[in-house]
Amino acid sequence: xxxxxxxxxxxxxxxxxxxxxxxxxxxxxxxxxxxxxxxxxxxxxxxxxxxxxxxxxxxxxxxxxxxxxxxxxxxxxxxxxxxxxxxxxxxxxxxxxxxxxxxxxxxxxxxxxxxxxxxxxxxxxxxxxxxxxxxxxxxxxxxxxxxxxxxxxxxxxxxxxxxxxxxxxxxxxxxxxxxxxxxxxxxxxxxxxxxxxxxxxxxxxxxxxxxxxxxxxxxxxxxxxxxxxxxxxxxxxxxxxxxxxxxxxxxxxxxxxxxxxxxxxxxxxxxxxxxxxxxxxxxxxxxxxxxxxxxxxxxxxxxxxxxxxxxxxxxxxxxxxxxxxxxxxx
Amino acid sequence: xxxxxxxxxxxxxxxxxxxxxxxxxxxxxxxxxxxxxxxxxxxxxxxxxxxxxxxxxxxxxxxxxxxxxxxxxxxxxxxxxxxxxxxxxxxxxxxxxxxxxxxxxxxxxxxxxxxxxxxxxxxxxxxxxxxxxxxxxxxxxxxxxxxxxxxxxxxxxxxxxxxxxxxxxxxxxxxxxxxxxxxxxxxxxxxxxxxxxxxxxxxxxxxxxxxxxxxxxxxxxxxxxxxxxxxxxxxxxxxxxxxxxxxxxxxxxxxxxxxxxxxxxxxxxxx
Numbered sequence: 001x002x003x004x005x006x007x008x009x010x011x012x013x014x015x016x017x018x019x020x021x022x023x024x025x026x027x028x029x030x031x032x033x034x035x036x037x038x039x040x041x042x043x044x045x046x047x048x049x050x051x052x053x054x055x056x057x058x059x060x061x062x063x064x065x066x067x068x069x070x071x072x073x074x075x076x077x078x079x080x081x082x083x084x085x086x087x088x089x090x091x092x093x094x095x096x097x098x099x100x101x102x103x104x105x106x107x108x109x110x111x112x113x114x115x116x117x118x119x120x121x122x123x124x125x126x127x128x129x130x131x132x133x134x135x136x137x138x139x140x141x142x143x144x145x146x147x148x149x150x151x152x153x154x155x156x157x158x159x160x161x162x163x164x165x166x167x168x169x170x171x172x173x174x175x176x177x178x179x180x181x182x183x184x185x186x187x188x189x190x191x192x193x194x195x196x197x198x199x200x201x202x203x204x205x206x207x208x209x210x211x212x213x214x215x216x217x218x219x220x221x222x223x224x225x226x227x228x229x230x231x232x233x234x235x236x237x238x239x240x241x242x243x244x245x246x247x248x249x250x251x252x253x254x255x256x257x258x259x260x261x262x263x264x265x266x267x268x269x270x271x272x273x274x275x276x277x278x279x280x281x282x283x284x285x286x287x288x289x290x291x292x293x294x295x296x297x298x299x300x301x302x303x304x305x306x307x308x309x310x311x312x313x314x315x316x317x318x319x320x321x322x323x324x325x326x327x328x329x330x
Numbered sequence: 331x332x333x334x335x336x337x338x339x340x341x342x343x344x345x346x347x348x349x350x351x352x353x354x355x356x357x358x359x360x361x362x363x364x365x366x367x368x369x370x371x372x373x374x375x376x377x378x379x380x381x382x383x384x385x386x387x388x389x390x391x392x393x394x395x396x397x398x399x400x401x402x403x404x405x406x407x408x409x410x411x412x413x414x415x416x417x418x419x420x421x422x423x424x425x426x427x428x429x430x431x432x433x434x435x436x437x438x439x440x441x442x443x444x445x446x447x448x449x450x451x452x453x454x455x456x457x458x459x460x461x462x463x464x465x466x467x468x469x470x471x472x473x474x475x476x477x478x479x480x481x482x483x484x485x486x487x488x489x490x491x492x493x494x495x496x497x498x499x500x501x502x503x504x505x506x507x508x509x510x511x512x513x514x515x516x517x518x519x520x521x522x523x524x525x526x527x528x529x530x531x532x533x534x535x536x537x538x539x540x541x542x543x544x545x546x547x548x549x550x551x552x553x554x555x556x557x558x559x560x561x562x563x564x565x566x567x568x569x570x571x572x573x574x575x576x577x578x579x580x581x582x583x584x585x586x587x588x589x590x591x592x593x594x595x596x597x598x599x600x601x
Contacts, residue, residue, distance in 0.1 A: 053498055073501040086499035090517040100503035103513070151503065 002065040004187040010059035019045040021211035034198035037208030079148035080157040087132035094128030100151040118150040232257035262323035263300035272318030365569035384566040397554035405534040408473035416481030424489035442479040450543030464546030472544035477530035484526030528582035
């Protein structure tokens with residue numbers, strides 16, 4: 001099967017800065033693919049390489065089997081939802097959505113019909129006559145989505161599309177995007193720095209750092225079996241345990257990741273590792289307890305309602321050996 | 331209270347403001363009044379009588395028409411040159427980052443800060459060195475130096491407010507460079523260009539200093555007026571022409587002011 005997007009040893013260097021460095025990547029047709037990473041990790045540059053706004057300084061990119069280097073953005077069957085939406089302020093919503101059809105020479109009546117349909121798809125029917133300035137952030141985002149989808153792209157690129165929305169709206173849009181992607185069957189490539197967003201929406205996630213891909217896999221894989229300290233720490237703020245600590249407590253002499261919700265807190269004289277409670281914070285459904293044990297700071301997340309040890313109290317941490325995930329990184 | 335907006339300003343401030351405005355505009359009104367006086371040899375106050383004759387006298391003077399025609403032609407051509415060069419320059423400076431970008435920006439703006447007499451002398455000696463005879467085109471070159479600045483300033487401000495991702499969005503949706511320029515860039519900078527063009531036109535239309543150095547025997551309207559003041563005959567004709575110049579330059583500037591103000595709202599609303 002041809003990949004929707006395939007990177008072979010792709011680099012994009014800006015002078016001495018290696019924004020993207022020797023990246024190999026295969027995005028499958030019809031999948032919801034997330035590129036996750038901190039800012040400056042190269043994920044947005046990768047997106048721009050697919051869109052055609054950047055050209056690789058090395059390696060080759062193909063989109064559905066066709067070589068993409070040197071092909072300008074306007075000749076790629078790929079559309080983008082921009083971070084700032086980039087709606088044309090001088091055009092009304094309908095003309096914004098119909099823009100791609102207009103430049104392709106579709107007749108006025110036909111593009112009006114298709115644009116109206118696309119607006120219906122993003123649940124903004126009848127908003128065509130308004131100017132972008134009269135819309136809320138969430139509505140602009142939907143218009144940007146409709147404007148891209150109306151062109152029936154084979155790959156839809158989304159650059160932190162939910163970044164500017166408030167929490168409630170963001171959660172709604174996450175669900176909606178997911179449903180839309182299922183219904184349309186278009187390949188979505190989604191850039192985000194929010195690990196929760198990536199894990200909840202994507203079929204597969206690529207974690208970026210320093211211009212390289214650290215790990216690619218299904219959300220559960222990434223979360224439960226991080227291959228490196230960076231991934232463990234960035235995705236879900238896992239406890240990253242040093243080799244000596246792991247060796248003392250039933251593991252090999254390797255770095256390991258232990259998820260905060262896998263740690264149980266017990267009586268001071270029970271089994272497990274003893275430590276001192278340093279801080280507690282209430283997170284709503286859960287409480288997070290910071291414990292210092294043998295010079296390592298560990299976070300434990302316990303469901304709200306369970307009794308909590310006091311600050312400064314001695315406690316014991318325990319976990320089942322299967323939850324201690326040894327990483328490849330030595 | 332100071333913060334009370336409904337309280338009117340003290341009388342002293344009002345008087346000072348009125349005096350300031352009078353000082354600025356009374357001389358201009360005087361020019362208008364003398365355009366209708368019956369006394370043709372000297373500016374005598376109060377005017378001995380009023381007449382509309384000077385309008386028809388002016389209308390029938392061929393030298394006025396030649397000067398006016400030249401001024402309009404010069405203003406139109408130099409504004410056109412300024413629109414093309416100013417826009418291109420603004421697009422380059424605001425759209426890309428390159429070494430020496432700020433220097434280029436400063437160098438473009440410099441001619442308007444430079445005293446006109448310096449620009450004039452510089453151009454004149456340059457034309458002499460290059461053996462270029464003075465003509466219509468040397469006047470245009472002189473005017474273009476400051477017209478480009480005006481267009482550039484207007485365009486660069488608008489380009490900076492027009493988000494760069496609009497151009498990318500247009501390309502992304504399948505528009506090539508020309509379509510993007512026509513459907514996205516031009517509508518967004520159009521009013522700024524119109525405003526810049528009108529200001530440039532007005533500046534060129536009443537320019538004296540640079541023109542004195544770069545014109546040969548030809549007379550633009552302001553130069554003609556300057557010469558006419560020395561002659562004692564038919565003085566009010568100059569005033570009639572002055573009145574026309576005020577109207578011809580004032581209207582575009584007013585229009586430019588309103589256009590850019592409106593443009594602010596349009597450009598700001600999309601963000």
